[in-house]
Amino acid sequence: MKTNKSIAQRRSFLKKSTAFITGTTLLGPSLFGAPRLLTLSSKPNSKINGVQLGVITYSFRSMPDQSAEATLQYILDAGISAVELMGDPAEVYAGKPKSSLDRRGFYGMMRRKRNNELTDEELKEFAKMETALSEYNKEVAEWRSTITMEKFQELRKMYNDAGVTIYAFKPNAFGKENTDAEINWGMKTAKTLGASHVTLEHPKDDEHTAKLGKMATEHGIYVAYHGHEQQTPTFWDTALKQSDHNALNLDIGHFVAAGNENPLGIIKEKHEHIMSMHIKDRQTPEHHKGNVFWGTGDTPIVKALQLMRDNNYFFPATIELEYDIPEGSDAVKEVRKCFEYAKQALES
Incomplete structure (x- = not known):
């Protein structure tokens, strides 16, 4: 269970990590075509009535250019001022080896596999893609070192x-298949980028969450x-007991699709342990x-955001x-x- 000191430290860390950098900067042609002077007034601000609205860059996976520069432009065009950054834009910017794998297709199949939607032939194809990805990941591990x-x-x-x-x-970089060196690299890089936390799919392995927390x-x-859809109100409890540095990246939409009846309840119950919420x-x-x-769905997005604002x-x-x-x-x-939907909810 979190101590008052650890909760205060977490809040302080997050506030520092999301503080805006002010001033002006000239963004050259390699980023936006023609140079453009960004002044403070032209910068986005998606912190609405105390709630920081952000976006995971996975949301832009269908866009043709996946570079860090193009991704930044997508974020700006969407009016967002804070992000959960996927690994590829940052790592490719830093010189990560290229892969021939169709990542967009792979992630699409991975999502369909979770929903048991793949045919037998597609399962075979997905297995081949997983093998290719495994070999590529070994190359990346060497590069990261x-x-x-x-x-x-x-960046x-x-x-x-x-x-x-x-x-x-x-x-x-944080899975059971990753080396300790890669995990250390991922955490060091996150801090370099200014992040307060790293995110990953829950490994469903108590030994691994204990290791990551340490x-x-x-x-x-x-x-x-x-x-x-494996989320339940007690899904994170073991990890939270293992370390003050284990936390939640709650997904309220998946929580509802899993059949849990009280999505607002878990926010209230676990808010001190949530680092970010999808x-x-x-x-x-x-x-x-x-x-x-x-x-148009069943997820209480408006009430959840207003709960965050009001509390x-x-x-x-x-x-x-x-x-x-x-x-x-x-x-x-x-x-x-x-x-805009979220902003309206927070301004109502």
Whole structure:
């Protein structure tokens, strides 16, 4: 159980990590085409009535350019000022070896596999992709052992100068298949980027969460475990008991789709342990668990955000775009719609 001291330390760490960097900066042609002077007034501000609205960069996975520079532009165009940064944009910026794997296709199949939607032939294809990814990950592990922090410091400055803070980092570095050296690298890199916590899928392994919690304590950072439909009100309890540096990356949409009846209750109960919370609109099992346009499903997004506002909860609410993008639109436009929906909720 968290002590009052550890909770205060966590709140202080998060507030410092999400403080905006002010001033002006000239962003050159490599980032936006023509140089553009960003002044304080032109920078985004998605902190609404005390609630920091952010976005996970996974939301932009369908966009054609996945570079760190293009991703920053997507974030700015969506009006967002804080992010949970996936590993690839940052690592590719730092010189990560290229992969021939179709990541977009892989993640799509992975999501369908979780929902038991793959055919036998697709399962075979997915297995081949997993093997290819495993071999590639070995190459990446070797690269991580040699890379310095200079490019990550540069990326942080580029984002901060544009008015965007990085509050969480999610590289593929914290799984049971990763070496201790990779885990240490991931935590060190997260701190370099200015993140208060790293995020990963809950490994469903008590020994591993104990290990990660211990390593996070040594680095002075937090590990926030994400869940899908395996989430329950007690899903994180063992990890929380193991370390003050183990925490939640709650997903309220998946929580509802899992059939849990009181999504607002877990926010109230666990708020001191939540480092960030994904928001999306999903339906209950009775309504087929659909991932739908915000405001049309069963997830109490408005009430959840207002709960955060009214109780001064300190963790960010992270937009995760997972519904099908309608024809004629794109991920940036849809994230902007989600942001406007959340902003209206917080201003009501």
